Amino acid sequence: MIPWSLLDLDNALRASWAVDTCSPDDQADWGPGNPAWGHCDITALIVNDVFGGDLIVGEVHLDGTQHGFHWWNRLPNGVELDVTREQFQRGQVVTAARVVERPPGPLPRRWEEYLLLRERVINHLGPLPEPV
Incomplete structure (x- = not known):
């Protein structure tokens, strides 16, 4: 296996974001000019798959x-x-940050989009660690 850099993971995620992996409530505002829009939840899960943490x-x-x-x-x-922080281009502010526990097993929301994004990232990088 060839080692990845953080840039490799970032590039794979960016190449994999699309309207079909965007959160349904954000799809109307999604576009190639802001591809991170609506992808923070499942992107954070894939980063968590690779690095662990919170x-x-x-x-x-x-x-x-x-x-x-x-x-x-x-x-x-x-x-x-x-x-995905750069998705906020209209002056949005993020407040009230808190750590949340990753739900075990299939996600109650956006499971299909997560699997699709994960598959695309795997196509760019090769196998990822199994979800925790």
Whole structure:
């Protein structure tokens, strides 16, 4: 196996994001100009598959109104990694961050999109560690 760099994983994720892996409530605003849009949850899960650590979720606010949630990772060494942060191009602010436990087994929401994104990343990189 050839070792990956963090850039390899980042490039594989970016090449794999598409409207069919975007969160259904964000698909109307998804486009190639902002491919990270609507992908934070399943992207954070794939980063968690590779590195472990914690999943973090925060509230997204725009002009004082909550507009959903944002997910990212805290690696086992304490470094926070947010691969999809650039999706917020309209001045959104993320607040109220908290660590959440990854649900065991198939996800209750977005399981098919997660599997599709994971498959695409595997096509770029080769086998990934099994989900925790």
